[in-house]
Amino acid sequence: MNAAICASSGGTSRGAAICADACQRFLSGTGLLEDYDAAWWEEFGKELSKAFRIRKVFLELTDKKLDKALRLFAEPELKALLESRGDIDYPASLSSAVLKLAPKLAQFSPQMIKSLL
16 A cells, blocks of 8 residues: 555655545545545655655665765754754655755765756
8 A cells, every 4th residue: 555655764644644534535435445546646756756766876875975975964954954854754855955955965866866956
């Protein structure tokens, strides 16, 4: 079921709410179960696509480059941004702000990162 998909956490409470709403409308005769997929994709599709592209970049990094990238995330300003505005259900939502604070991240995959902006 799509509601259990989140690129970083493996699940989401918002997805569960969308699923519950679709089931309730189906059981009451006011909706179709296939409406769930459209509602889920509208809510999470763009975010999930971004998150998977980001994940792919990190999976392709060597240990040395991954270490270098993670050190950038430990910088105080970036760490504060992630702690204050980060959202487990929408991990890519801060991609532009993160790149503004840590432009050195662009060196890891310039083409992919450009597509996130």
